[in-house]
Amino acid sequence: MIKRYRDFDEDSRDNMETELSAVSTDLKNRQNRRKRTFDKVDLGICHDCDSLECVKTEFGNVLARCDSFGIQLSRTEKMIECTEYKQTGQLELWQMQEMAYIIELKGNTVGF
Numbered sequence: 001m002i003k004r005y006r007d008f009d010e011d012s013r014d015n016m017e018t019e020l021s022a023v024s025t026d027l028k029n030r031q032n033r034r035k036r037t038f039d040k041v042d043l044g045i046c047h048d049c050d051s052l053e054c055v056k057t058e059f060g061n062v063l064a065r066c067d068s069f070g071i072q073l074s075r076t077e078k079m080i081e082c083t084e085y086k087q088t089g090q091l092e093l094w095q096m097q098e099m100a101y102i103i104e105l106k107g108n109t110v111g112f
Contacts, residue, residue, distance in 0.1 A: 022098060027089045044078030050086045 005013070043064055046052050050069040064073040066085035091099075 042075060043073050043081060044080055045085055046073055046079050048088050050088045051084060
């Protein structure tokens with residue numbers, strides 16, 4: 001059974017807001033961590049994939065590895081397709097469904 005936001009008591013609403021805030025912060029941190037390290041490195045579609053693991057040496061050399069396939073990545077041979085690609089910060093459908101709450105608006109107007 002689907003519950004509406006207004007059907008929850010005040011404590012449940014506070015818990016929901018706290019949980020959503022934590023998930024949002026975690027996603028933002030994951031995106032920022034990837035962005036900081038790979039601003040100028042082009043690895044094809046891998047540069048913003050959640051499975052990307054990387055290090056940067058003191059001389060600016062970047063070593064990148066795919067966690068899904070366990071392979072070393074190279075800037076000279078960029079990946080263009082992948083069955084395991086998942087953009088950093090992108091939620092799975094089940095995660096979105098778990099977070100979703102039905103919000104009932106007053107009135108019939110929706111949009112602009």
